[in-house]
Amino acid sequence: MRQATFWKEGILLIGLLVVLFIANISLGSVHIPFSRLLSGLLTEQGTYSDILWQFRIPKALTCLLAGSALATAGLLMQTLFRNPMAGPDVLGLTSGASLLVALVLLIGQLNPNLGAAVFESPWSIALAASIGGALVFVLIISIATYVKENTSLLIIGLMISAATSSIVSVLQFTSQADDLQTFMIWTLGSVGGTGWRELGVLSIVVLIGSAISYGSIKSLNSWLLGENYARSLHVNMGRSRFWIVVATGLLTGAVTAFCGPIAFVGLAVPHLVRLIIPVTNHKILIPAVMAGGASLLLLCDMLAQIPGSTQVLPLNAVTSLIGAPVVIWMVIKSKRISV
Amino acid sequence: MSEPKTIALHTTNLVVGYTKDKKDFPLFEELNLSLHSGELVCFMGSNGIGKTTLIKTLAGLQKPLQGSFKFPKDQSVAVVLTDRITSSLMTVYDLVTYGRYPYLNWDISLSPKDYEIIDNAINQVHVESLVSKRLYELSDGQLQMAMLAKALAQNTPILFLDEPTAHLDLNNRVEIMNILRSLSRTSGKTILIATHELDLALQTADRIWLATPDRKILQGIPEDLVLDGTFDEVFQFKGFDLKTGKVSHEAYRKVTIQLEGNGYEYLWTKNAFERNGYEVKPAALIKVSVIQNGNKLIWTILKDNEEKSFYTLAELLESLESRILKV
Numbered sequence: 001m002r003q004a005t006f007w008k009e010g011i012l013l014i015g016l017l018v019v020l021f022i023a024n025i026s027l028g029s030v031h032i033p034f035s036r037l038l039s040g041l042l043t044e045q046g047t048y049s050d051i052l053w054q055f056r057i058p059k060a061l062t063c064l065l066a067g068s069a070l071a072t073a074g075l076l077m078q079t080l081f082r083n084p085m086a087g088p089d090v091l092g093l094t095s096g097a098s099l100l101v102a103l104v105l106l107i108g109q110l111n112p113n114l115g116a117a118v119f120e121s122p123w124s125i126a127l128a129a130s131i132g133g134a135l136v137f138v139l140i141i142s143i144a145t146y147v148k149e150n151t152s153l154l155i156i157g158l159m160i161s162a163a164t165s166s167i168v169s170v171l172q173f174t175s176q177a178d179d180l181q182t183f184m185i186w187t188l189g190s191v192g193g194t195g196w197r198e199l200g201v202l203s204i205v206v207l208i209g210s211a212i213s214y215g216s217i218k219s220l221n222s223w224l225l226g227e228n229y230a231r232s233l234h235v236n237m238g239r240s241r242f243w244i245v246v247a248t249g250l251l252t253g254a255v256t257a258f259c260g261p262i263a264f265v266g267l268a269v270p271h272l273v274r275l276i277i278p279v280t281n282h283k284i285l286i287p288a289v290m291a292g293g294a295s296l297l298l299l300c301d302m303l304a305q306i307p308g309s310t311q312v313l314p315l316n317a318v319t320s321l322i323g324a325p326v327v328i329w330m331v332i333k334s335k336r337i338s339v
Numbered sequence: 340m341s342e343p344k345t346i347a348l349h350t351t352n353l354v355v356g357y358t359k360d361k362k363d364f365p366l367f368e369e370l371n372l373s374l375h376s377g378e379l380v381c382f383m384g385s386n387g388i389g390k391t392t393l394i395k396t397l398a399g400l401q402k403p404l405q406g407s408f409k410f411p412k413d414q415s416v417a418v419v420l421t422d423r424i425t426s427s428l429m430t431v432y433d434l435v436t437y438g439r440y441p442y443l444n445w446d447i448s449l450s451p452k453d454y455e456i457i458d459n460a461i462n463q464v465h466v467e468s469l470v471s472k473r474l475y476e477l478s479d480g481q482l483q484m485a486m487l488a489k490a491l492a493q494n495t496p497i498l499f500l501d502e503p504t505a506h507l508d509l510n511n512r513v514e515i516m517n518i519l520r521s522l523s524r525t526s527g528k529t530i531l532i533a534t535h536e537l538d539l540a541l542q543t544a545d546r547i548w549l550a551t552p553d554r555k556i557l558q559g560i561p562e563d564l565v566l567d568g569t570f571d572e573v574f575q576f577k578g579f580d581l582k583t584g585k586v587s588h589e590a591y592r593k594v595t596i597q598l599e600g601n602g603y604e605y606l607w608t609k610n611a612f613e614r615n616g617y618e619v620k621p622a623a624l625i626k627v628s629v630i631q632n633g634n635k636l637i638w639t640i641l642k643d644n645e646e647k648s649f650y651t652l653a654e655l656l657e658s659l660e661s662r663i664l665k666v
Contacts, residue, residue, distance in 0.1 A: 224426040
């Protein structure tokens with residue numbers, strides 16, 4: 001008897017990902033018939049080619065990167081804290097990003113000259129979100145080296161998150177209704193705002209974050225046994241915790257910077273994947289969760305974009321609306337959820 | 340054994356305990372203990388005295404306050420702790436695989452040799468039928484066996500176990516102790532078990548470490564510690580006679596019985612009388628004899644030249660009681 005392998009489920013998941021990617025780029029406000037999809041992809045001229053290469057493929061790739069990044073970050077946090085309720089945001093990064101984005105947008109609107117500069121550059125919000133996320137990240141890393149216990153770190157993360165969220169609430173309360181509009185739209189999450197240049201940055205950061213995660217499979221598995229057993233196996237837990245926090249920070253921070261705070265994916269995907277592929281070995285879990293996260297976000301993006309219409313639903317509404325019932329159904333069916 | 344004993348672990352003036360608010364709180368002081376290769380030592384002491392702390396310190400999971408201890412080589416200890424594994428989806432096989440982690444690279448690829456060691460560990464604790472079960476499907480006893488298999492897969496000369504038989508039924512307790520006993524005999528492992536199970540410890544341990552309230556640890560073979568009264572002194576037994584291995588009963592009925600019989604039948608009948616407050620003496624007015632007739636036991640009671648027989652002890656006791664009440 002050897003370790004169970006999951007080739008069938010793995011191939012199924014990859015197949016699902018490919019199908020969803022193709023479906024995602026063929027659906028949208030302009031209908032592209034499947035027969036024209038390939039020629040649109042291969043030629044450099046024509047409306048279809050423009051739509052595909054300028055808009056749909058960057059958007060689908062963003063779904064791919066953001067979905068896999070958030071799902072991986074969620075898995076890392078659930079494993080580190082051995083808590084099935086943990087998600088990529090438990091360290092407070094998203095709230096930190098939100099705070100700075102809210103500040104930049106409000107200052108921009110109070111000062112029209114600055115405001116024009118802010119709204120003309122697609123990088124300004126991303127930059128604000130990155131700085132906000134990074135500040136909280138540095139704070140968490142320094143606390144993590146001081147607080148040796150994971151549960152304490154989890155609570156501190158949640159508290160930082162609550163504190164920054166309340167500052168955002170105060171800002172919202174004191175500002176004018178139309179100042180809020182841009183911020184509100186940002187908080188709903190979007191995968192449509194990333195061009196090729198942003199995509200380049202996003203993919204590099206996500207690649208680094210994923211590489212660190214996959215490089216930590218041994219210590220991630222060890223965390224599942226708890227700190228004492230892990231140390232009895234001569235795994236350096238202090239160093240491993242540092243790298244897990246770094247990877248989570250990079251993955252969550254980059255996605256939040258370019259796509260806004262996308263909810264639900266990071267929390268739900270690890271559970272959904274474990275229900276299909278019931279393993280605890282991160283060597284299998286990380287690739288599976290990446291494929292699962294990418295698939296879910298591609299699906300949600302398709303559903304947000306009502307086919308044939310220009311109307312787009314907010315991404316966060318769709319991820320939770322689709323995801324929550326699915327998770328509830330699967331949890332009831334399996335009656336068992338664990339990290 | 341005639342071969343010279345080799346030292347597997349030696350402590351020098353070791354002080355263990357915990358640190359709180361930068362102050363040291365020692366639980367054991369000036370420990371100069373040793374473990375010999377291939378021996379099974381039971382570490383006993385009352386709750387909260389610091390057994391777990393010492394085990395964790397010796398396993399390198401926490402730092403000693405002072406002093407030192409030495410193993411022949413590094414990575415020579417595997418532990419079974421009382422920590423629960425929260426990851427209940429894990430399979431038994433995956434759990435045992437963890438035993439190989441100290442020897443694996445970052446990508447945790449198992450070599451054929453690793454698979455062989457894992458299979459061996461699984462065979463040694465007889466959990467072959469459980470390998471693909473998930474941890475939430477296991478009973479407490481099975482889970483403990485799986486944890487033991489994980490520790491064995493680490494292939495270390497020394498094994499520490501913290502309360503391995505807690506929460507287990509008698510059968511599982513005996514099985515665990517038997518497996519550990521045979522491991523120390525056949526594969527020469529040095530095994531240290533922190534336990535409360537006095538009876539099992541006395542019957543299986545080569546030596547006992549006994550934690551005393553004055554932060555010392557006494558060492559000795561079980562029988563010596565029983566006979567010289569060390570156990571009585573340390574545990575301050577309340578109504579338990581260690582030398583006979585029985586709970587002491589008060590003969591509150593003030594009735595003596597003369598009992599005749601042999602072997603187990605005699606012992607258990609005596610137990611029934613004493614438990615119910617009768618005193619058993621070599622000569623008394625009430626005479627009870629127990630004899631085996633075929634595969635049935637018959638108890639006969641003789642009092643005032645009146646004889647009566649019973650097929651169960653319950654009936655006998657009931658009859659005795661009604662007679663006493665009549666008088």
